[in-house]
Amino acid sequence: MRRVRYESTGGPLFLEEAPVPEPGPGEVLVRVEAVGVTLPVVRKVAEAAEPIRLSGEIAGEVVAAGAGVTRLRTGDRVTGLCFGHGYADFATLQEAMASPIPECASAVDAVALVRSGLVAFGALAAARPEPGEAVLVTAAASGVGHLAVQLARARGAGRVVGAVSGPGKADFVRSLGADDCVRYGDAGWGEPVDCVLDAVGGDLLGPALAALAPYGRLVAYSSGGGTVQAYDLLVGAKSVIGFQMALIARGRPELYEQWRRELWRLFTEGAVRPAVHGEFALEDAAKAHAVIENRSNLGKVVVRP
Template sequence: MRAIEISHPGGPDVLRLVEREIPQPGPGEVLIKVAASGVNRPDVFQRMGNYAPPPGASDLPGLEVAGELVDGDFSSQNPLGLQRGGQVCALLTGGGYAEYAVAPLSQCLPVPEGLSLIEAASLPENYFTVWSNVFDRGRLGQHDDGTPESLLVQGGSSGIGVTAIQLAHALGHPVFATAGNDEKCRACEALGARAINYRTEDFVERAKAWTDGRGTDVILDMVAGDYVARELDALAEDGRLVIIATLGGNQSRIDAHMVMRRRLHITGSTLRARSVAFKAAIASQLHQHVWPLFAERRLRPVIHEVFAPEDAGRAHAVMESSAHVGKLVLCW
């Protein structure tokens, strides 16, 4: 099979198209003939040598794919009744940049009704991440009076961002989002958010103004660093800050007294190294609560550009430039 490997840590040019043996599925796993692979920020970190695969995972980058089930173990842990020949999208721990990939069957979901395989390849990493962090860890739900809680998304035009905006909006929550220019702000607004250009506006002031001074209930943060102190100020009482990336730096200073006085929660997570059982539980929740929203056209994939495998380096360059809105996908 053709695959894209990282020849050595470095820039986008270290990605190279090679021939590899087709991987073999083990117990509880399936082999997918890949039609398309999603490109994600963790792939960039892995290419740079800053995000090693978990033990036992493929050394190839790629955390999500869509394609056809061609082999594997369908006898157990198959609550969705998936079978050989079916079209699925899947969350992986690695190995997605290839014409064939292995995934636990319990981390596979049927391609949502009405979507192409290219569109489906853009879903797993973002939807698993958003559901786990916004709705499980962040507990985005209802106020005591039954009104929906609000969400602030940092980096609203990213793949994670457009997913969080759409999903929270579809479920009836007020959504605010930051972006780096007016064009990206308009894209966020088209998806259902009130947008804040963080280069010209203060997101703390805007979030408080839009909530009558109360603050937002949940913040999904991919920046960290100096943003954390400001985000705590933007939270409502009993608000939750969920950190899923540290693009702004690993170190943050906080006002601990404010955290105590306003009963704030600071949490975070990474997904790649979590157990199959943990990810299978998320897959079940997505199938039950989120996949029907695609059939109802309340959710839609947002794909910025599709690349040929030999252009994987260019896809990574676009990812690093942050010039995109939505997802980048490799098509095999």
């Protein structure tokens, strides 16, 4: 089979021939039809001290099952987070991380919706917005952000604001249901909001916190780091909440499954529509990564073996 690999930090991605992996206990082997490219993987390729396996969200057909697999069968269409080599013709997937794909959805729909949508769903749940409250989403044109904008609207937000890096993304974000769109470099981000879902971190934490009204909540789910001054929380009785999807998947599987079912329901009803910026061949994985690195994507970037 074909597989994408690289040999040094920031080094070029290339195709190689590799044996088809064997599914271990509790795993299924998937013929991969689509791979969702994520910012954390792109960052690790550029920054990690040692080369990593190109993992990620995959979708495809189950072709074999390891010992102990009880829920899935050969021929099932599934999507989930692959911790091994995901940029490949075949990849293994833990049964616990696999979500069946309904007949109404394609593999591309699945990788654009499920993992990114679960992160957006969880971040919004952590913010605990009341009906009618205002929600601001940073990286609003990203794979997660564009779904968070739609989920905030579906959950009854009174006003939804998207924050983006450039003016070329504003029309896209508004088309998702946002009432307004602001740029990171703007002097102010308009009327204060009750919740901020922040996927950027770093230097953007300050403006994101300043955008909150008194008693507002900022949910940080970025791998970008950053520092918040305690005084900035005290003066407005504001809160910062950390959110990580992996903790929910491992520690609260029943909640994870509930969110997955709700996402598919919203998709089926047309309340949430995943947007795909582009589909790249396996040999063009480097081009897919470049789109993420340049922050030029409008929605999800997908690699298709």
